[in-house]
Amino acid sequence: MSLGCDLTVLEELTSNAKQIQDDVLTKILKANANTEYLRRFLQGSSDKELFKKNVPVVSYEDLKPYIDRVANGEPSDVISGEPITAFFLSSGTSSGNQKIFPANNIFLENIQIFYTLGSLVMSKHFDGLKQGKVIRFTFIHPISTTPCGLPLAPAVTSFTKSEYYRSLAKNSPSPDQIILCPDTKQSMYCQLLCGLVQRDEVVTVGAVFASVLVQVIHFLENYWKEFASNIRCGHVSEWINDLSCRDSVSTILVEPNPELADLIENECGQKSWQGIVSRLWPKAKCIDAIVTGTMSQYIPALEFYSNNKLPLVSKAYASSEAYFGLNLEPLCKPQHVSYTFLPNMSYFEFIDVDDDGGTAGEIVDLVNVKLGHYYEPLVTNYSGLHRCRVGDVLQVTGFYNMAPQFRFVRRKNTVLSVYVEPTTEDDVLKALARATSVLESSNLMLAGFTCYADISTVPGHYVIYLEFRAKVNKTTSVLPLDNKVLVECCCVMEESLNGAYRLFRSDNEHIGALELRVVQQGTFDSLMEFFVSRGSSVSQYKTPMCLKSAEALKVLEDKVLARFFSDKSPPI
């Protein structure tokens, strides 16, 4: 597909979804029939019916040994007929180990097609996008290498560093060199500076995920005076010492602009930051960032910063396994967002999910999903995944031509998330067990526990509420809380959390230090009373593992005695 494509391509793709899916599977099976993995089940055949009959539905953990062998230097054809040229580091795992997914140029090319179609959809719904500048705050992660020397990085980083990104029409106010700067702080500073200097041309402001955009706005809160001063004198601050960043900024910030500096000082100096995005970028037509799934927690913040004037656009649904679908109605409200699957990305199947998140068994093709049903997607891609579970729960909301549209419901097992890390009930319970073992030698006995994803801080962080009783001297009303022991509890909890948590916590930019809040004795009883007053049954009452209701949180917050924070990042 050429990059100069128009929206008729989308009509063709969605109208011929069945045929295209069929062709994709044929192509994948032809290329992979002789891989060690598929030979186990198909004995070299590339027959589609045999594939469905014999190849098992697997989770990442089942495929991991094969993927690891390639990462460790065995030939790609252990899993893939096409050479594996990179590995994508995913944010998602509940098992504690970071997931790595094989990738190749077909994957990168698919991402490019996906972005191109996404931009076309945006241009259809918003006038003048092509003529304006599109701010999309993007940051790259350090690239490491697998033992066999192949690059290993998150998909967005791998794509952004590839030639496929370079040839995209981006209309960004920031030159690529700034986006490619490995120092996030310098890159963020320069991306903002370029965006401010060209404020009159900016038509959309965004980032892949809402959490990132909120983080950038908080950064702006800390640095607006410096931006104004740089713009006033026409020079970027000296601490920007990445030469490509400096050079790139100097092509944008070419001369002093005291009027713009005054304007920024005036807008940012106001007591409230309500509507700051539309005040600084008056021609912005929307905020472009994913606000579905765990990102929905950032909707109120983004509505505040745009003063409810700009639509929040959740453009796409994608993962390290495959890029899935686009939101064809970008102007719809976040609660109504559905993603239309693109049949050319990978071969997709869907496994029925029942109300509890268990899988009910039936597997259907993309075009055979049923309206209203809940499914977990399975991916068979061009880089070695076959019938691999994605771990998301989606609901069918309609069809665009023959292609189904899905609402993102939730990650299958996540209970806590402040960035994109999926922390499960299991993870939280394991962390709690570690903390309890630290407390063993103290006089403290755990009497209540729940947790909360606090995103009012930047970055967001986990708050664990604990209530203690004395093991001895039960009548003591004031429990001595040993700072050292409780900080140690925070640290061991963090150490035991999943790999994605530890990775995003390690740079202190995406996840902040875990916090323990010790509450007064009796608080968890009050919490139960609160829920019972709302209709819970006493005999069946279970303290929620994780709180979301502001009223329930208030019950705890009114009784907080002390706070403790982890004082070091956990090892990755």
Ligand code: AMP
């Ligand atoms: P990763 O493999 O690290 O890119 O993470 C992919 C996961 O992020 C998906 O499986 C989803 O759980 C989540 N995700 C991606 N896009 C969206 C979206 N538009 N809405 C909600 N969750 C999303």
